[in-house]
Amino acid sequence: MSLRLEGKVAIVTGGAQGMGRTHSQLLAEHGATVFVTDVNDTGGEETVRLIADAGGQASFVHHDVSESSDWDRVVKQVVDAHGRVDVLVNNAGVLAFKSLQDTTEAEWDQIININAKGTFLGCRAVRPAMQNSAAPSIVNISSMYAIIGAPNAAAYEASKGAVRSLTKAAAVDFADSGIRVNSVHPGVIDTAMTSDILADPDGAKALLGPTILARAAQPEEVSNCVLFLASDESSFMNGSEMVVDGGYIAQ
Numbered sequence: 001m002s003l004r005l006e007g008k009v010a011i012v013t014g015g016a017q018g019m020g021r022t023h024s025q026l027l028a029e030h031g032a033t034v035f036v037t038d039v040n041d042t043g044g045e046e047t048v049r050l051i052a053d054a055g056g057q058a059s060f061v062h063h064d065v066s067e068s069s070d071w072d073r074v075v076k077q078v079v080d081a082h083g084r085v086d087v088l089v090n091n092a093g094v095l096a097f098k099s100l101q102d103t104t105e106a107e108w109d110q111i112i113n114i115n116a117k118g119t120f121l122g123c124r125a126v127r128p129a130m131q132n133s134a135a136p137s138i139v140n141i142s143s144m145y146a147i148i149g150a151p152n153a154a155a156y157e158a159s160k161g162a163v164r165s166l167t168k169a170a171a172v173d174f175a176d177s178g179i180r181v182n183s184v185h186p187g188v189i190d191t192a193m194t195s196d197i198l199a200d201p202d203g204a205k206a207l208l209g210p211t212i213l214a215r216a217a218q219p220e221e222v223s224n225c226v227l228f229l230a231s232d233e234s235s236f237m238n239g240s241e242m243v244v245d246g247g248y249i250a251q
């Protein structure tokens with residue numbers, strides 16, 4: 001198998017479970033040294049163990065993405081160890097099923113701080129550390145709900161819309177540094193966050209909505225897109241958005 005990230009150094013936020021774990025495992029499988037970050041220490045260490053058991057290289061770092069000081073600490077640790085950052089996957093995120101009217105100010109702040117502010121802080125923090133990379137790439141995990149509206153997820157949709165726009169702004173602002181910045185927009189994914197809903201036929205029907213493929217994606221199907229954007233194979237993509245939704249928004 002060709003190693004598409006051989007020799008690269010990557011940071012994956014929110015890597016303790018779900019898609020973040022799968023992103024971390026796939027990047028490591030393709031040769032990257034992965035720094036898995038999360039506030040969930042137990043899950044993060046488990047991700048690292050799984051990577052090591054498969055023959056990959058990974059370390060876990062406790063990391064609150066909404067705190068700039070944590071970003072400074074994480075990036076410094078990576079640079080001290082390897083001299084640079086080649087890939088950043090801004091994956092950490094939270095979801096709350098609340099209508100706009102029912103969303104409290106505290107809930108709004110939490111979701112915006114993690115999903116949107118965390119992505120902003122990450123892009124800003126790694127720029128200096130990417131100057132020594134031959135082909136630096138930032139991959140921001142947004143959502144199909146950054147493109148369309150849906151009921152009962154107002155703060156989440158607003159936060160992911162911010163990630164979508166921020167990605168394009170960062171691609172322009174970082175143009176003189178050679179850093180590519182792209183976003184991935186998953187649809188319904190079969191993870192712990194959605195498993196209870198998908199297990200109920202009525203819940204699954206409502207959640208999948210007009211998805212043409214009539215099923216949820218497996219996390220690996222999103223991770224394959226992250227791998228592509230992180231690799232040199234996507235060298236002419238910048239400020240782009242990759243929608244991975246089974247055709248949900250096509251109708």
